[in-house]
Amino acid sequence: MKKILVLLAVLSLTMGSCNKEYLNPSAASEEQVITNSDGLITVCNGMQVRFTTGGALSPLYNIVAAGGLSTRELTVINVGNNEEFNISLGAGNVTNLNAVVRNLWTQSQIVRSNADLVLANANNAGDPNTRSGIVAYASIFRALAIGALAQYFQQLPITTQINAPFVDRVTALQSAVAQLEIAATQLAATPVSTDFNSKIVGGINLPNTLQALIARYSLLAGDYDKAIAAAGRVDLNSRSYFTFDDLARNAASEVAFSNRNVFEPTDVNLGLTGSLTPEANDRRIPFYTRASPTSTQNRGTGFYTTSVAPVPVYIPGEMLLIRAEGYARKNDLTNAVTELNRVRTSVAAATITLSANGTPYPTAPPGAGLPPYAGLLTQDAVLLDIYRNRQVELAFQGFRLEDSRRFGRPGPGAMGSERNRNFYPYPRVEREDNIATPEDPAI
Helix, strand or coil, X not given: CCCCCCCCCCCCCCCCCCCCCCCCCCCCCHHHHCCCHHHHHHHHHHXXXXXXXXXXXXXXXXXXXXHHHCCCCEEECCCCCHHHHHHHHCHHHCCCCCHHHHHXXXXXXXXXXXXXXXXXXXXXXXXXXXXXXXHHHHHHHHHHHHHHHHHHCCEEECCCCCCCCEEEHHHHHHHHHHHHHHHHHHHHHCCCXXXXXXXXXXXXXXXXXXXXXXXXXXXXXXXXXHHHXXXXXXXXXXXXXXXXXXXXXXXXXXXXHCCCCCEEECCXXXXXXXXXXXXXXXXXXXXXXXXXXXXXXXXECCCCCCCCCCEECCCHHHHHHHHHHHHHHCCCHHHHHHHHHHHHCCCCCEEEECCCCCCEEEEECCCCCCCCCCCCCCHHHHHHHHHHHHHHHCCCCCCHHHHHHHCCCCCCCCCCCCCCCCCCCCCHHHHHHCCCCCCCCCC
C-alpha cells in the first residue's frame, strides 16, 4: 500500500443509522472531497485502509476472528482477551457489547456508507475512464462490507439515513451483486484510465474481482446459476490482493498471527474432526499451519506471516469450489466432481514479489495434491467433500460460520455441534441509534 495513510476527513461516519458527522477542522469537507476525481479516488483508497488495517478495529481482523472462533477453527491463547474469548464460548457469552461484534458492524457499515457516497457522486469524475475505475472500486468495497455483515447478521441496513431500515441478508447480498454487475458492465465498455491506475492503491484486479464477488455473493444468496457463470468468467491466473506496508499493516497478522497472545489455529487439522479431518499429505495444511510452533511463534501462517504480507481478495480455488457447489446443489454431480477435482488434484503454487522489498509472498495456497474424488456419487456425499475442501482451501478467511450454516452442519445445542452461534446480536451502538433495529437472534 502507498506510504500514505489516507485520512478520511470526509464522510458522515455513519454506523448504518445515525447521521452524525465527525468533523476535522483542519481537513477538507465532504462536499469538497467528492466534487472531483482526485477526491473520489482518495475516498476509494480510504475504504481499503479502513477495511484492512487499523488492528482490532479492522473488518479484516474481525472477519477472521469471528469466523474462526465461532467454529473452533481458531482457539484463544490468552483468555485475558475477553472479547475474543467470549466469541469462542459463543451462545449467551456473545452480547451486543462485544467489541468483535461492534467493530465488525460499525467499520463495515462505514465502508459501505463511504462506497455509497462515492457511487452517488461518481459523475463528478469528468473522465469516463477514470469514472469507470472509481465505480468498480467502490462497488467492490460496498460488496465486501455487505458480504461481511451478511455472513454474521440476519438483517442489516444497506442505506445511510436516520433510523435506516433493515433488510434480510439475502436481499442485502442481492443488492451487492446488482451493483457489482452494473460496475462490471461499465468497466467492460470503458476501460480504466492511466490516471486512475496511477492514484489508486495497487493490487486489486478490477474486472476479475467484480466477477469473483458476483460469484461469491450469488452463491451465498442461493443463485447457483449466476454463481457458476460468474466464477467461470474469473481468470484463474489473475491475482487480486490487499497490499500493506510498515505504516498500513495487515491487521490479522498485526493483532494475532504474529504472536502467541490472542488466538491461533486450534490444531494442524484446523479444528476439523471425524469425516471432515483433512486427508493425509494435503499440501495446504503445512501452508496454513506450523506443526511445532514455538513459545513466540503462532501456529497459523498462510497469508498472515508478516504485517506486510498481502491478503488475497479471492483465491482461484474459491472460484472452483463455488462452481462445484453450485453444480452439486443443482444435482449436476458430474460437473460438480469435475470442478471439485480441479481443486483436489492441483499442484499449483503462486507467489508475487513486492517491489518494495523483493520478498516473495503467496497469493494462493499450494494445490492440495490429492487424488481425485472417489466417494459416492450422491448429492450429500459430494457436498460433504466440497465442504471439507472449503474448510482447508479457505482457512482463516472468515467463511466458516457461513459455510457451517449453509451446509446444514450441527449447530448450537446439537450433538457434535460445529458452531457456537448461528448469527450475532446487533451491537448496542446500533440499537441505541436506530429504532428500526430488530430483536436479537436467540443464538
